[in-house]
Amino acid sequence: MTRDEFNSFCGGMTATSHVVQWGNADVWKVGPKVFAICGWNDGKDAFTFKVGEIAFEVLGGEPGIRPAPYLASRGMTWLQVYKDGAMSDAMLREHIEESYRLVVAGMTKKMREGLGGSAGSTEGR
Known part of the structure; x- marks a missing residue:
């Protein structure tokens, strides 16, 4: 997946927004919460996303995939795919x-309601 494909894919989801921060990383949010990041690793795209605990344990040690720098070290279950072909x-x-x-499921009811009727759905793509 290229960075442009990543941005197009994330932008097609309901109630998302895009910001560029943290050293030119493409950061995608649903409401105020981050759900995906594309940054750089040794000059190549690296994709970061939240996973459940089982996926974190199973995939975190696979070649080209690691616990996400900064996020996982804070106890969060985020992974980073940092090598082409790893996934x-x-x-x-x-x-x-x-x-x-x-990320949507972890929001308060009030936050989810503020996103609109189909938030949590990825079918807007």
């Missing part, structure tokens, strides 16, 4: 969608 584009999209759902 297929289809699987990466699935994990980004799941990250979006996890």
